[in-house]
Every structure is written in structure tokens, then in C-alpha cells.
Amino acid sequence: MSRSAHRRLRVRLATATALVLPLALVACSSGDGATGDDGRIRLDINGQPPGTDERELRVFLAEIAAFEEAHPDIDIVPHEGFMEPETFNTRVAGGDLEDVFYVYFTDPAGIIEQGYAADITDHLADVPQLDQVRPELHQVFQDEEGRQYGVPTANYSMGLLYNRDLFERAGLDPDAPPTTWDEVREAADAIADLGGGVTGYGECTIDNTGGWHLTAEIYSRGGLVAEPAGDSHRAAFDAAPARELLRTLQAMRWEDDSMGSDQLRSCEDLMIQMGAGQLGMYIAAPDNLPTLVRQYEGSYENLGLAPIPDGQATLLGGEGYMINANATPEQIDAALTWLQWRFVNPDEIERRIQESRDDGLPVGLPMPPTPDIWIAGETRDAVEALKEQYANVPVEHVAPFMEAAPEIEGRIEPPRAQEVYAILDNVMQAVLTERDTDVDAVLADAAQQVDRIYGAS
Amino acid sequence: MALRAPANAPKPVAAPTPAAAPAVRRRLAEQLTAYGFLCGALLVFAVFAWYPVVRNVVLAFQEVNFVRGSSWVGLENFRHVLDDPLFATAWRNSALFTLYALVLGFGVPFVAAVLINEFRHARAYFRVLVYLPVMLPPVVVALMWRWFYQPEGGLINEVLGTAGLPTSQWTNSPDTALISLVIVSTWANMGTATLIYLAALQTIPGELYESAELDGAGIWRRLWHVTVPATRFVILMLLLLQVVATMQVFTEPFVMTGGGPQDSTVTVMLLVYRYAFVHHDFGAASAMSLLLLLVLAVFSAAYLRVTRGRAD
Numbered sequence: 001m002s003r004s005a006h007r008r009l010r011v012r013l014a015t016a017t018a019l020v021l022p023l024a025l026v027a028c029s030s031g032d033g034a035t036g037d038d039g040r041i042r043l044d045i046n047g048q049p050p051g052t053d054e055r056e057l058r059v060f061l062a063e064i065a066a067f068e069e070a071h072p073d074i075d076i077v078p079h080e081g082f083m084e085p086e087t088f089n090t091r092v093a094g095g096d097l098e099d100v101f102y103v104y105f106t107d108p109a110g111i112i113e114q115g116y117a118a119d120i121t122d123h124l125a126d127v128p129q130l131d132q133v134r135p136e137l138h139q140v141f142q143d144e145e146g147r148q149y150g151v152p153t154a155n156y157s158m159g160l161l162y163n164r165d166l167f168e169r170a171g172l173d174p175d176a177p178p179t180t181w182d183e184v185r186e187a188a189d190a191i192a193d194l195g196g197g198v199t200g201y202g203e204c205t206i207d208n209t210g211g212w213h214l215t216a217e218i219y220s221r222g223g224l225v226a227e228p229a230g231d232s233h234r235a236a237f238d239a240a241p242a243r244e245l246l247r248t249l250q251a252m253r254w255e256d257d258s259m260g261s262d263q264l265r266s267c268e269d270l271m272i273q274m275g276a277g278q279l280g281m282y283i284a285a286p287d288n289l290p291t292l293v294r295q296y297e298g299s300y301e302n303l304g305l306a307p308i309p310d311g312q313a314t315l316l317g318g319e320g321y322m323i324n325a326n327a328t329p330e331q332i333d334a335a336l337t338w339l340q341w342r343f344v345n346p347d348e349i350e351r352r353i354q355e356s357r358d359d360g361l362p363v364g365l366p367m368p369p370t371p372d373i374w375i376a377g378e379t380r381d382a383v384e385a386l387k388e389q390y391a392n393v394p395v396e397h398v399a400p401f402m403e404a405a406p407e408i409e410g411r412i413e414p415p416r417a418q419e420v421y422a423i424l425d426n427v428m429q430a431v432l433t434e435r436d437t438d439v440d441a442v443l444a445d446a447a448q449q450v451d452r453i454y455g456a457s
Numbered sequence: 458m459a460l461r462a463p464a465n466a467p468k469p470v471a472a473p474t475p476a477a478a479p480a481v482r483r484r485l486a487e488q489l490t491a492y493g494f495l496c497g498a499l500l501v502f503a504v505f506a507w508y509p510v511v512r513n514v515v516l517a518f519q520e521v522n523f524v525r526g527s528s529w530v531g532l533e534n535f536r537h538v539l540d541d542p543l544f545a546t547a548w549r550n551s552a553l554f555t556l557y558a559l560v561l562g563f564g565v566p567f568v569a570a571v572l573i574n575e576f577r578h579a580r581a582y583f584r585v586l587v588y589l590p591v592m593l594p595p596v597v598v599a600l601m602w603r604w605f606y607q608p609e610g611g612l613i614n615e616v617l618g619t620a621g622l623p624t625s626q627w628t629n630s631p632d633t634a635l636i637s638l639v640i641v642s643t644w645a646n647m648g649t650a651t652l653i654y655l656a657a658l659q660t661i662p663g664e665l666y667e668s669a670e671l672d673g674a675g676i677w678r679r680l681w682h683v684t685v686p687a688t689r690f691v692i693l694m695l696l697l698l699q700v701v702a703t704m705q706v707f708t709e710p711f712v713m714t715g716g717g718p719q720d721s722t723v724t725v726m727l728l729v730y731r732y733a734f735v736h737h738d739f740g741a742a743s744a745m746s747l748l749l750l751l752v753l754a755v756f757s758a759a760y761l762r763v764t765r766g767r768a769d
Contacts, residue, residue, distance in 0.1 A: 325524050426719050433626070
């Protein structure tokens, strides 16, 4: 190649580089339409399990195939992943948020406020089965005017998860778990006396989980975390229920020494300890049971679930789906058809229970495939009967929780929950990491900070 | 921007003559080639480095909403972060972290480098040993030290207890949590600084030490009057870089303490993270980031001034 030809080639290469890069970037950001080339309504959904979870992925894809066969005008395009707070906003900004997206119960309030979800109220008439879902779960997806922005698909309420083996070794009756916080204190003390690094009772305290747990525990004593005040809210936890509860925890930590010394723990740390047989009790939702068995070497025979101590109320949590604010009315209708068929469909429950059982997954717990989302009535009775018929885990170990559940009021999270939890984390940490913490002063200070959040909102 | 012409490039001419035309075309082609390749690099920098910085500045003055569209709010985001009780806490913690990290993070690697430089044997072995922690992923380091720091059953308290020394609550106490994180950070990052100091030490001519020794200088005087002046530039450069890096500390508090206990390890970057990804308030996060950028710009300017002075 001559020098001039070589030079021409370099100029062309450089020019091509300059031209192709922007084109490539533009190509990467191209969007999708609501209707495909075949005239079907295209619905991008997330919630697809990762490829490493072969069983869940197989079931998920089979459900989509079955749905599409029954609804040939809808094209479901699945995407891997659930709710990731770190990437959620950037996906909204980039126009990459799916038409139907998964959320935890902590998310809808903020998403509704920011206008990222579609108002589906006027489309609900075509999904009558949603009426069978408990109204307090719908409330999580409603704004102050009662307009609906999503569909709850599973829920949990917090209870007391305990290690039956440690109860027996400590001379306690595993079939009669503690029902009050005073009894929790006594049981924790007895279990901690076993020695060998065993802790009687544990709390998670970091990354807003301390505030989340404290909220459930304040509810259990009949207290509130926030209450309406004019157009906004104000802190309501600087009162006797929270004070008494925190003094009990303080005594367990510093007088009884039944909570161990490492107090900067995540809830996962507690699960590791529980799975290893080193922890007697902690506050948890029923979905911790299969996680403990699957990931942390726990066993259903050795785990028990009781209602939250004192049981005057408990915190409701759960998951559901919302629909993108940019979705067309046809897409909203298609999305609700999918969500009803997939998650709120009494006709499919028995098949899904059998499928789970055949795959060796737990049946009989208040979680999918039999989530506890139904109001009292025919559907709920049918689900409970199927649960009993197909149960493959010792349901008697969760019976105290299940029997008490209808009697315990479920309360949703306070407004701006994550910000409130961050402040309550400090309350929990103060009590558990400093011996002489003044509970009254810490609560008063926290209430002032929460009032500031609500005042600013 | 001017590009340096190759040494054998033709001299520029006032007006192209028929004989000079091919030379001008050749020069133009070369310039186009250079600019063409530069375009790619500039574009990548513009998209992935400069645009995010400019966007951050814009977001700092907006109430951010990715669906309805953002609106200008003037200095409201700055007022919001300044009113936050955690604002002062986060800056104080970051400043203290930087101060402790400078004391530990400067002293320990410098002493380590001087010691390794004195070894006649196994110098390479010690170099590798000191550098090993740098090769560990930061999250692994943080998780490992979480176990080391456990008040009961943790490695450090077990060793201290066995030796009859007093133990500590480490990250479990607001009084010791921050310094505990500084120790982790120093342990994980000292390898790079040690190697740089070591390289600087090895450029000092042996004759200087011999002369000092002949003049009766002891080890401390040799260190103060020979070693420190000879490595002054490297020390200053690393100190400035360390300020810029440690003011942005995030991984250790995020993984090890979550900012606790009682906000004693909440740093500026952790607060930025919370604004953006917990509270979804990108305006406040950008305002806080911009404030940090301005503070770090002072140190970066000092760094550039030092390095430019040296280059000149």
C-alpha cells in the first residue's frame, strides 16, 4: 500500500470512528411501541427469575406461554429482575422501565407521588377478582383520594420466628411460644444461659431495618408511628408503647445480656445465626422460613412461627405490581388481565400448589403459592382447605401464627417510610449500643426529626 | 487545541503555490486524521465523564421528575440539604475520617517504606506482602473486617483478650466506629502509597546518606535532613490525592456500619447515596455532590499546582 493510500485509509477510519460512535449510541437508546408488528398488544414485564434459578424460571416462562395461549392478542415480553432501588430511577429516566413492574409495599407511595405509575382505577371494573383481595392491601397502592395505582399480589405480616430446638434445650415449651414482650424477655434469658455463643433474641439495626422492625414492634404494643395532622402527618411514636418496648429491649441487652454484643446487624445476619442454631428468636415475616431452609441450612422441623408479641397490631408488608405511567389504555387493560390471571386467580391455585409440591417446594405456609391476600369468604376458605390438603411442611409449627392472624390488626407502613425508618434505626442503635441511653430523650429527638420530614413534605 | 507537527513536517506557507499544493493537502490529511481519532476519545469523555458532571450541576437546581419533567427550583435543594441535621454530621465525619486517614494513612506507609528500603534481603517479599491487601476487592475487605471487629468472638478482641489487653466495641460503639473504619481503609490501601514512597526512596543517591553519616548524623537526622527533603514532592502529592480520595469514603461505612451506630459513620457520600437511592431525591443528592465537588476542587487545584510546578 502506497503512503497516500495508507493516509487515505487512516482518514477514512478516523472519520468512520467519529460517525459510527454517535450512531451506535443512538441505536442503543431506541424505544419500543405498544403494539407489535403482528397487531398484538405488547407488554414488557419484569419479575423474571434469574437463569440460575432454573425451577422458578421454567415455571415463569410456562405461565407466560399458557397465558398467551389463552390470550392470543397479548404479547408478554419478560425481563429479568425485580425491584432495584439503585437502578429504578435511571430506568425511568432512560425510558426503560417495563410496562408492568414489580414493587415492594414500601415503594408505591413514592412512585405514586412522583407520577411514575398509571392510574388504573377506571380499568378495575374488568378485573372482578381483585375485589376478593383484602382492602388494606389495596390501600398500599392508593393515593389520598383513593385512586388505585397497582395490584397487591402477596403480603406478609410480622411475627416471632423461633428455634424450637433451642427452646427445648432451654427447658421451654416449643409449642407454647412467648405471647408478650415480657415472656420474650424471659425466654431470651433462658436461651442465652445455654452459653456457647447462643443469643436469646436478635434485632436487625442497619440500613433502615432497625426502623422497620421497631415500627412493627411499636404496632404490637398498640402504638402508632405517624398520625394525620392537617394536610400532612406528625410523629406519634414518642409515647408509652415505644418507651415500654425500648426499655424491655434495653434490659434484655444490658441487664440480661441475652441479645449478644454485636448489634450492627442486618436481617440477613440474623438469618445466618438462626440457620446455624445460634439464635433463639427474632421478629420476621413467614417468608423467612423457606429462605432459612434453602439458604441457611435451617429445617422446617426446627423452626416455629408465633404471632407478634402482645399482638395489638402488626406491620403489613408484601409485594405487587404497578403499571408504567406511559402505558396506553389498551396496555393497562392487558396488564390487568395478566396480573389477574397470574396472581389473583383462584382457578389456578390448585394447579400451582401441585406444581410446587411436585418440585419439592414448601406448601402450607402463608406465602406463594398460597399467599394470604384474600378477604374472608369462599375464596379464602377454598385456599385454606387446599393448603391443609397439600401441606408438605409441619404446619403445626406455624399454627400459632396462623390462628392468631385474623385477630391481629394489620397496619401499613407510615408515610415516607424509608426516611422514618432511617431515623428509627438510630433509636434502635442507641438503645442497643449504649448502655445508659435515655430512652425518653432519644424518642423525643427522633420525633422532632420525623416531624421535620412531614413538615417538609 | 494545537497539535504538534511531526519533526519532518513541511513548514507552513502563506499561500499555496501549485508546487506546494500537494504538501498542504498532505498536512491537512494528517491533521484530519488526528482530529478524527481525537473525536472518538472526546465523544467518549463527553458522554461518560463531562456530560454527567454538567448534568449533576443542572439537577442540583431542579426538582427532578423523570416522567412529568423536572422544574427549576433555584437554591431550594441546597437549602434542603443545609437544613438536614445530618448535613453537619456527615461533613464532620468525613473531615474526621480524612484527618485520621492522613495521620494513619501517611505515617504507616511512609514508615513501612523506610523500613523495607533498609532491608538488605527479602525486600521483594515485603513489597508483595504490603501490596497484597490492595488486590482484595473492597467489599471482601469490609466483610472480613466486620468479623475481625465483632465484640464477642471477633479476631481482634480474641487476640487482645488472650494477651491480657483491654478489648473494644469497635464498630459497635459511636466512640470507636469511625476510627475502626479508618484502620480498615488504611490497611486496605497502604500498599500503593508504600510502593510509591519506596520508589521515591530508591532514587535518593547513597552518597547523601554516606556524607551525612560522615558528618555525624544519626538515623533520625538522616531521615529528617535527607529522606524527607528528597521525597517532599511525592509526600505532598500523595497527601493531596489522599484528601481527595478519603473525603469520598463510601464502601467501608456502607458495607460495615450502614452509617451507624447513631450516625457516627454517616459520610458525605453515604448521605448522597441515601438522598438518591433511598429517598429518590436526585435534586438533593446532586446539590450535596456539587458541594463536595467544590471542596475537592480546591484540593485538586492544589494538586495540579504542585505537579505543574514540578513539571516546569
